[in-house]
Each structure stands twice: as structure tokens, then as C-alpha cells.
Amino acid sequence: MKRIKLTIDGKKITARPGTMLLAAALSRGIWIPNLCFIPEAELPFGGCRLCWVEVEGEKDPVTACSRPVREGMAVRTRGQRAERLRKSAFELLLSRHHLDCRNCPKNKNCGLQEIAGRCGYPLKPGRFAREIPGLPVDDSHPKIIYDPNRCVLCGKCVWVCQTKREGVLDFSRRGLACRISTFADRPLGETRCGGCRQCVDICPVGALVRKK
Amino acid sequence: MKKNNNSGSQKAWEQLQKRTNREISGKPVPEIRLGTATCGRASGALETLAAFREEITRSAPAARLLEVGCVGHCYAEPIAVVANPGFPPILYGPVTPGVARRLVRDFLGEGDPCLEFALGAVEENEKIPSVFELPRFRMEKKIILEHAGWIDPARGEEYLLRGGYRGLFRALGMDPRDVIREVKAAGLRGLGGAGFPAGEKWEICRAFPGKTKYVVGNGDEGDPGAFMDRALLESDPFSVLEGMTIAGYAVGSHRGFLYVRAEYPLALERARTAMESLRGLGLLGKNILNSGFDFEVELARGAGAFICGESTALAAALEGKRGMPRVRPPELAEKGLWGKPTLLNNLKTLAAAARILDQGSPWFRSLGTSRSKGTAVFSLAGKIHNTGLIEVPLGTTLREVVDTAGGGVPKKKALKAVQIGGPSGGCLPAGLADTPVDFDSLKEAGSIMGSGGMVILDEDDCMVRTARFFLDFIQKESCGKCAPCRIGTYQMLKILDGLTRGKGSDAEMKILEELALEVQQGSLCGLGKTAPNPVLSTLRYFREEYEAHYREGRCPARSCRDLIAFYIIPEKCSRACEVCVGACPVEAIAAGAKGIKVIDQEKCVKCGSCYQDCPIEFQAVIKVSPPKTGGK
Numbered sequence A: 001m002k003r004i005k006l007t008i009d010g011k012k013i014t015a016r017p018g019t020m021l022l023a024a025a026l027s028r029g030i031w032i033p034n035l036c037f038i039p040e041a042e043l044p045f046g047g048c049r050l051c052w053v054e055v056e057g058e059k060d061p062v063t064a065c066s067r068p069v070r071e072g073m074a075v076r077t078r079g080q081r082a083e084r085l086r087k088s089a090f091e092l093l094l095s096r097h098h099l100d101c102r103n104c105p106k107n108k109n110c111g112l113q114e115i116a117g118r119c120g121y122p123l124k125p126g127r128f129a130r131e132i133p134g135l136p137v138d139d140s141h142p143k144i145i146y147d148p149n150r151c152v153l154c155g156k157c158v159w160v161c162q163t164k165r166e167g168v169l170d171f172s173r174r175g176l177a178c179r180i181s182t183f184a185d186r187p188l189g190e191t192r193c194g195g196c197r198q199c200v201d202i203c204p205v206g207a208l209v210r211k212k
Numbered sequence B: 001m002k003k004n005n006n007s008g009s010q011k012a013w014e015q016l017q018k019r020t021n022r023e024i025s026g027k028p029v030p031e032i033r034l035g036t037a038t039c040g041r042a043s044g045a046l047e048t049l050a051a052f053r054e055e056i057t058r059s060a061p062a063a064r065l066l067e068v069g070c071v072g073h074c075y076a077e078p079i080a081v082v083a084n085p086g087f088p089p090i091l092y093g094p095v096t097p098g099v100a101r102r103l104v105r106d107f108l109g110e111g112d113p114c115l116e117f118a119l120g121a122v123e124e125n126e127k128i129p130s131v132f133e134l135p136r137f138r139m140e141k142k143i144i145l146e147h148a149g150w151i152d153p154a155r156g157e158e159y160l161l162r163g164g165y166r167g168l169f170r171a172l173g174m175d176p177r178d179v180i181r182e183v184k185a186a187g188l189r190g191l192g193g194a195g196f197p198a199g200e201k202w203e204i205c206r207a208f209p210g211k212t213k214y215v216v217g218n219g220d221e222g223d224p225g226a227f228m229d230r231a232l233l234e235s236d237p238f239s240v241l242e243g244m245t246i247a248g249y250a251v252g253s254h255r256g257f258l259y260v261r262a263e264y265p266l267a268l269e270r271a272r273t274a275m276e277s278l279r280g281l282g283l284l285g286k287n288i289l290n291s292g293f294d295f296e297v298e299l300a301r302g303a304g305a306f307i308c309g310e311s312t313a314l315a316a317a318l319e320g321k322r323g324m325p326r327v328r329p330p331e332l333a334e335k336g337l338w339g340k341p342t343l344l345n346n347l348k349t350l351a352a353a354a355r356i357l358d359q360g361s362p363w364f365r366s367l368g369t370s371r372s373k374g375t376a377v378f379s380l381a382g383k384i385h386n387t388g389l390i391e392v393p394l395g396t397t398l399r400e401v402v403d404t405a406g407g408g409v410p411k412k413k414a415l416k417a418v419q420i421g422g423p424s425g426g427c428l429p430a431g432l433a434d435t436p437v438d439f440d441s442l443k444e445a446g447s448i449m450g451s452g453g454m455v456i457l458d459e460d461d462c463m464v465r466t467a468r469f470f471l472d473f474i475q476k477e478s479c480g481k482c483a484p485c486r487i488g489t490y491q492m493l494k495i496l497d498g499l500t501r502g503k504g505s506d507a508e509m510k511i512l513e514e515l516a517l518e519v520q521q522g523s524l525c526g527l528g529k530t531a532p533n534p535v536l537s538t539l540r541y542f543r544e545e546y547e548a549h550y551r552e553g554r555c556p557a558r559s560c561r562d563l564i565a566f567y568i569i570p571e572k573c574s575r576a577c578e579v580c581v582g583a584c585p586v587e588a589i590a591a592g593a594k595g596i597k598v599i600d601q602e603k604c605v606k607c608g609s610c611y612q613d614c615p616i617e618f619q620a621v622i623k624v625s626p627p628k629t630g631g632k
């Protein structure tokens, strides 16, 4: 099939039709902030709202993970309108994130730190007061520790667990109380979870970590 | 164009007409039709039903008693139509059990139509004033609700007799592409909220290849205060099912799902009964009307969350997954249920399509405005005399709806605003009462058509509190998937919470406004994108009211509890009267010097009982805001 030509921040790239902008950009080494994007997934999750870009000729910014490439499209990754929405989502995520980098096993290998560093954002919730969920840490599993207070609800663990493994993890509840949990909130150690730890590998923050 | 190739279909149709006509011919008997939809039941329709039944057995055993749906006049429920041969049929309401007994004894027995209980005759006639002279009946234009409240929702024959299924019959004789052309030409726009052109949606769905396609009727209706789709299903499920069948024929689908909110047990039951009746008449299932077209509908109970009304979340829920919206594209028309092309429409859209196929697009286009054709159904609630369901041509002004159809605001209070479009709609001020109700005008004014909830607010309603109420609902119903909706609405809610308690600052107001726009633009689905509407519209039209809350600690509507106080004016207190003392639930009122009542402000919970109950001749209790200044 004929490849589609487009430019991102002035750089010319090509992509297969049907590819999402974010995937096209990442595969060409152009980084766009993201937390919930899984290249192999059939459909983008679209929950973190960090991958905003501006498309020439369009009034509103779009999320790069869910926008298919189009011939001749000109994309800007750091325009003001896109930045505003990105920073807003980032601050909101941080307002619910237990920020304790020094004691976090993901320190220096964390999606939030990376975005803050590369975008030049302070690692702070900005306009908002921090209010972490205050949920108990689940330490019941021999191989995995789950700390819901660090979770950004990117949904990646749910995706791996459900498409590749037992399907132990899912979303539960609505509104602010929404979280990743097991069925009926049973401790991970009491579920069918065999401990493949793909959820740990895919978690961009310190919510699901390896138990030593 | 494919002709009514269906000579088979033609014959089946004629036979069906003959069969239904035969059913009603014969000697006319007195007939009572009582509205026993959920709204009627809430007003005691089942007790009335029992009274009718008892009295008929006793004194008019030849009479027939039927349960029907809702004619939309909730304020006058329970409502009954009595057809006594020799008289025009007459609409009565409210029909209490006592009135029911009298109607059977005096009207059916003695020929006295008891006009003191009547709203009017439902046919023009010489003797009795007709309901169509009432302002509300005159301004309403019932298309979608044409048969609601008049027919027995359990018997397809009654729907047929009133012209039902002519639309499907006509469609079956047309090429499916012409059916779509007809709907497009009519200019029908989706009545589920977004107003997407229905014909275009059908065309897109038809264009995607695939043997298996689905049609979904969206009857999730999760908005607080909305009950249009419930009333439609409880009163006339046939229109919806006919519309679904036509849609199925048009897009090339043989299987439909009727997705109904789980909290609507009666609607589910009536839809099920109606489907059985239609199967018996050959109007649903295999080889409909002997045309060779098969269409089966399955009833699905909603998953119990507001978000499941959103199309992609609904599809997920139908598949048995968590009802969470997903990104688009692909649209459902391309990849819907189980990955197959799926057409999803609101129930009212489907019912309207059935009428269009029957009466033609020019007729439909003659109703409404240049860009919004047809009618819209609203549920009127709040500070209004005549609550209930109304159906009016699009383009009717808010003022006509409130004053003419709704009978105005009660207690001589002033209209303050109209909240339209459900929890994610906007509040339009009384000053905009001449805004026509149509998709584009409402959007321009900062609201949305939504699914048709309309709440009337008067001078006692605080706009900050109203915005808070709706945002609170939205925040709790957010599916949690995306950050702006899950956390952003919460941060907004916290600021609004503070404002209703007199706390806040210019800086917080700035954050509220910025964040509202960020949530609106940044959210994944329609829930988050429209969530800030109540806040943005009240900020736009009632900013001073926000400012009064945090700058002066004053609630101008005297509604926010933390910002009001009740006092008794000593000169006005009657001394001998103890009504307020008895009304107070927390014993905060006691008689002081010379029997004058005093409210202990420490104990007072500001419930307003004393304020309401103080006899009108004294009116000694006053409500003030801010709490500090008014009292003595």
C-alpha cells in the first residue's frame, strides 16, 4: 500500500495508512508525551490525555494516539493550545499521585518524571492541591506490590492482563473513586494471578512494582 | 427503483388491515382507558384501576377497562379517557378512586359525564369543550408521542388501527437506498443529544460492507429528571420497534437490540409484551409482512450507569464489558457491536423515522426551523405549574414552553432560568426566554438540546448551587477513564463546594474557568466534553451571583445553607401561636420574653420549616443572607 506523507514539527515522515499519529511519530524517533499508549493494542486507550498535538488547519488540538495519519498533514507537537491541555492533564494526574520519588522503586525510570523533564514541567500539581486516594498498598502477592496511590489509571496493566494473561485486573468504580482492582477487591495474592509480572513491566509509574 | 415487488407483501398487509378492522367492528361498548405508566402509578393509578375494576363489575359489567400509557400531562395524573357511546370520548384527570367510581356509576350508568372532573373532550363536538382548545394542546405537535396514552401498548392491533406500520409497509416496497434518501430529505436529526443527521448515519452504516450488522435503540436515559424515553416505551413501544425495523431494512441488518435502562422495569415489560404482539401479527421476526425481510429484536437491560448511554460505552456494555467509552474513529457504524457495523439511534429518533416513512419527508420538513426539522420532546420539571412531557415543533421559544405549555411559574415567583439538556446542559437566563428551542440556537446560547430534560428555576434557586448539583452528578458518573473528566470535574467541584459555603477567591474563580475549558476540550467522550456546561453557562449569565458568594458571603437566592439565617421579627410574632416551635425538627425555637419566639442560631439547621409554616397572616420569620446582617 502507498505510504502516507506528513510532517511533524517540520520533519518529513511517511507512515502506512491507518497508522495513528503517535505511533508514526514514535517509530521515527519523534517523541510526543504519552502514558497510556500501547503500540500493539488494537485500539488506543486514550485516557491519559497527554499526547496533544496541533494539526494545521484544525482549530482544536487532537490526541495523537487516536488520530490516523492523513496525506499532507502538518503537525506541531508543542503548540500553545496543545501544551495547555497537556499541562492541565499532567497537573491533574499529579494531584492524585503519591509523589515520593525518593522512596519509589521507579525513581529515574518513571513516565511522569520523563514527561516533566522533557516538557520542562515542574513535578507538581500546579494549580491544584494534592489529594491522594489514601488506599492501602496491596502487598499480598509473592511477586508484585500494588500501590493504588501511585496509579495514573493509564489502563496498560488491564490491557496486558486481559489480553495476555488471566484477566485478574480491571477497572472498578466510577468517578474519582475509579481504580484498578481485582474482582471484589480481593488481595492480589488471593487471586488466580500467576505472577507473570507483565503488568509490572508495562506500568509507567510505580503503582505495580516487583517484590524483591 | 425496486417496486412494491412484494405483491406478497401487499396481500399480507391487506389481510392484516382486514383482521384488525374486524376486531373492532361490532357493537360499541363503553370503554375506559386509564394511564398506568410509571408517572400515573406514582400518582395512584393502580388504586384507581382497582376502583374502576370493582365498580365496573358491580354496576357496568359490559364496559371494557384498558391500561394505557402516558399522554404527558403528569400534573393531572391519574388520567383516564372514557368513551361512552353517544358521547365524544372525554379526558379526565386527576381520577382518584372516588372519581373512578363516580364515572362508572354516574357516566356509564346514568349518562352524566361529570364534567367537573374533565379536562375536555378529545374529539371536536357540539356538546363538550374539547381539550384542543386548551393552550397546551394547541401548541403541542405530537409526532413521536402521537399514539402515547391513547393506545393499549400491549396490542399491536391498536397501533395498526391508528395508522401504525404504514411506514414500514411503504419502506418494504422501496429500495433501501431510497428509504435512506427519504430520511435524509426529511432533515431528521438525532434526538439522543448530539443532533447528528439521522439519514447520514444510516447511509454511513449501510455503506460499510458486511453481512452481519446491528441496529441499537438507545433507551438508556440516565439523565436525572428525564423521562421521555420511558414514557414512549411504556405508552407506545410499537413506534420504536417499527422505526428499528425500518432502520434495519435500510442499513441491511436483521438483528436489533433495544437497550433499556434497567431501572425501567415497566418499560421493559411493556416492550416485551409489544414484541410478542408484533410477532403474532407477522410484523417482527421472519419474513415480515411476507416480504422476505427478517428482523429480530432482542431486549437488553441497561448496565446501570449514566455513561452507558454514550454510544461506544453502550456497545461495550452490550457486549458484556465495562461500560467505558472508547476513542473514535472507528465509529460504531464501521466497527460497532462485536466489531460489526452498528447503527445506534435514540428511541425518539427511530419513532420519528417511522412517521417520516409513512407521511413523507415534505410533511416532516414543514415542521421546525430551517436547520432543525420536526419536533422535540421535553420533560418539564422544577418550578412550573404543569409538569410533564411535551412535544413541540423545534423552534418553539422557551417562553412559549414555560408559559403556554407549562402554565408558568407557580406562587407568582419570577422565572430565573431554564436548565436544558440534562446534567451536562446549560442554564439560560430568563432574559433569553425568546431563544428558540433548536439544536443550533441552544448551542449558541451555551446549552445543548441534550436528551430533553428541562428544569425551570425561579428566584429561589441559586445558580452556583444548581451548577454544583449537576457537576456533582457528572463527577460521580464519570467512567474514570480520562484524566480531565475524572480529576478535572472533581477539582471544579471542590471550588464550587467552597463557593456555596462562602469560600473562594478571584484566583480560584480563575482556575475554575480555565479548568472548565480544559475539561471541555480535553476530555475523551461527550460526558467530559459537556460536563462544564452548567458551570460555564451560569458563569456567563450569573457571574455576579458567584461573586456575591465569596466576596460578600451572600447567596442572592438565599438558598445556600451556610450563607443564610432565619430570624423571627418580634413585632410580627403573634406570641400566642406556636406553629414554628412545633415545626422545628431540632428544638431551636423557644418562647422568650412575652411569648415572642426566638430562634437559637447555634441549634438552627436552616431547614426552613418555620419559614414555611409561619401562618401567612403573620409572616414573622425572615430568611436573610448573609447570615450576620439581618437579625436582631
Ligand SMILES: Cc1cc2nc3c(=O)[nH]c(=O)nc-3n(C[C@H](O)[C@H](O)[C@H](O)COP(=O)(O)O)c2cc1C
Pocket: B189, B190, B191, B192, B193, B194, B195, B196, B198, B201, B218, B219, B220, B221, B222, B223, B306, B307, B308, B309, B310, B311, B312, B344, B345, B346, B347, B349, B350, B451, B525, B526, B527
Ligand atoms: C454521557 C452520555 C450519556 C448519553 N446518554 C444517552 C441516552 O441515555 N440516550 C440516548 O439516546 N443518547 C445518549 N447519549 C448520546 C449517544 O451517545 C448517541 O449520540 C445517541 O444515542 C445517538 O442517537 P441519535 O443519533 O438518534 O441522537 C449520551 C451521550 C453521552 C456522552
Ligand code: FES
Pocket: A033, A034, A035, A036, A037, A045, A046, A047, A048, A049, A050, A051, A063, A064, A065, A066
Ligand atoms: S497516549 Fe494519547 S491519551 Fe494517552
